[in-house]
Structure formats: structure tokens, C-alpha cells
Amino acid sequence: MYARMGKEHAERSIIIRRLTMTCWSLRNRLLPLLWADTEGCVSHTRYDYTTGTGGGGLHLYAQCIYLSNHRAIAAHVRIFSVDLSFFHAPEDLVTKLVDCLVRLPNLKTLEILSAGSRAPISKALKRKYAVFPSIRELRITPACHHFVRKCPNLDSLIFTSTMDTHAPSTIRSHGGGLKRLAGVTVYDRNVLHWVTWGCPNLREIGVVGSTKSDREQFKLFRKLKYLAVIDIDLAQENDHPADWESTRVIYKRELVRILKDSPSRERKFLRWKVVQRRTRALDDDRPYDVVEKEELEVCQETSF
Numbered sequence: 001m002y003a004r005m006g007k008e009h010a011e012r013s014i015i016i017r018r019l020t021m022t023c024w025s026l027r028n029r030l031l032p033l034l035w036a037d038t039e040g041c042v043s044h045t046r047y048d049y050t051t052g053t054g055g056g057g058l059h060l061y062a063q064c065i066y067l068s069n070h071r072a073i074a075a076h077v078r079i080f081s082v083d084l085s086f087f088h089a090p091e092d093l094v095t096k097l098v099d100c101l102v103r104l105p106n107l108k109t110l111e112i113l114s115a116g117s118r119a120p121i122s123k124a125l126k127r128k129y130a131v132f133p134s135i136r137e138l139r140i141t142p143a144c145h146h147f148v149r150k151c152p153n154l155d156s157l158i159f160t161s162t163m164d165t166h167a168p169s170t171i172r173s174h175g176g177g178l179k180r181l182a183g184v185t186v187y188d189r190n191v192l193h194w195v196t197w198g199c200p201n202l203r204e205i206g207v208v209g210s211t212k213s214d215r216e217q218f219k220l221f222r223k224l225k226y227l228a229v230i231d232i233d234l235a236q237e238n239d240h241p242a243d244w245e246s247t248r249v250i251y252k253r254e255l256v257r258i259l260k261d262s263p264s265r266e267r268k269f270l271r272w273k274v275v276q277r278r279t280r281a282l283d284d285d286r287p288y289d290v291v292e293k294e295e296l297e298v299c300q301e302t303s304f
Helices: 007-019 024-035 055-069 091-102 167-174 189-198 215-223 241-261
Strands: 037-040 079-084 109-115 137-140 156-159 180-185 204-210 229-237 269-281 291-303
Touching: 037 055, 055 091, 079 091, 167 189, 180 189, 189 215, 215 241, 229 241, 241 269
Parallel strands: 037 079, 079 109, 109 137, 137 156, 156 180, 180 204, 204 229, 229 269
Antiparallel strands: 269 291
């Protein structure tokens, strides 16, 4: 049930729920705290909620019905998190989720932890009433990029896994109001072109790639007049630490120059994480028999 919450957070939720049952005054004070961050959960296996199999699906289905029928409770929900990492989801369950989200008037953040590519999200969102004007932040997998079209007041979009081929076109068409975009995968040279063209108001951008990515494409950041924060996550596989350090310095120099040239008057930040993966043989005489993998993660921040 608590896919994202830690054990302590889960226990805290149970305690708060029990306290709301002690007296009416305490209930009124604690209900907003209890429902502010709400989680729905769906199991990874095929289930049928009519027969009672698949506890995760049952929980989500019941929770959506409850929130849809209790407007006073639904008004307390600020963050809604759900796991849709299943491949045999019945369409009516996803539709029920969409119906529930529409009835959350103060929902600010929708977080979809994961979603199967076959989840019928696109079909459920084709209904005219499926619009979420209150949502300001989406934390989703690229398979759920259809939600971007339905959030007219979206400020922040965070992709939690590698972007697919459809997500960039959605951003290009519906990302004009975005101020923060993270999880942009730059293995394709066209991605940043689409992003910078479709999201001219970006203040912060987060990029995921490798040190083999074409550095020239980062010059497209110069088109973003309000850019103040670059968060970059690079993976590098190299057996030579000197080459790795040299590459990192080159990237840093180029990105700092881009930020300094940005017209934005805000304080500038460059954050980057470089993961160096090295593979070496433990036995020089038989290098293919025993192999040791090393991984070094470097996280740094520069501000000016």
C-alpha cells in the first residue's frame, strides 16, 4: 500500500487515522493532514476486483469511489500518488481514477510512480471532462505524457524514467507554461530542439544523458531567456580517470558559460551528477574469467 512512503511515514498515517476517531474536534484538525498526501496502489499482477483478487487494484478502486463521493474529504488532497505498473489493467479502473482526479479541486501534484505501456491512459483521458486545472506539478513516466495535455496550468513536469518517442512532441505542443522540466533524455539530438522551442519560459531544466552526448546540443539552452538552473545527470563508462575528469571540466565550462549569458536576473545554479562506471579484470592472465565493476558517483553544485 505504501509504495513511496517509508515505514515511519506509513506508521504515522495509521496513528493520525486512529486519532481522528477519538473526538470530533481532533478529527477536523487532523483530516487535512491525513489526506493531504494520498496514495493509491495497484498490484503488478492481473487482478479482478469483482472476485477480490489483486489487493492493490481493490485499494485504488475503493479509494477513488470514496473520494468521488465525499467532497469534503476530496478537498483536502494536495498530492495524489499512484502506481500503475501493470499490463492488464481494466479500462474501467483507469477511468475511475480519472473521474476521481477530476473531483479533487485542490490537487496540486499528481505523481504516477510507474505505468505499463499498455495501460489505457490515453483512452481514459479522451473524455471532455478530463481536465485538471488545479494541477501545478506532474511527476510521471513518459508513458503517461498524455496528462500534460490535460493540465492547462502546469508549472513543473518531471519524468521519472527514460523518455519515449512521443513525450517530446507532447512537450513541444503543450509545454508553453512550464517553468521547470526535469528528466529530459538527450540521447536523441532532436529532443532539446523540441524542448527549447516548445517551452520558452523554462527557469529550470534537468537533463539525463551520457558524456558521449553531443555537447553542441546544449547550446540550445541559450534560447531559454529565463533559464537560471541546469541540473545535469551524466553517465560515463571510461577506464581512464584522467579522460573522465577532462570531459567533466569541459562540460562544466560550457554550461557555466551558458548560464552566465542567460538574461535571467535570478541567481544561477549548475548541479550535476556524473556516474563513472569502470570494468577491470581481477586476473590479468585470464581477463574474461573474473570481472569487477566499479561505480563512482560525483555530485557537485556551482552557484553564482
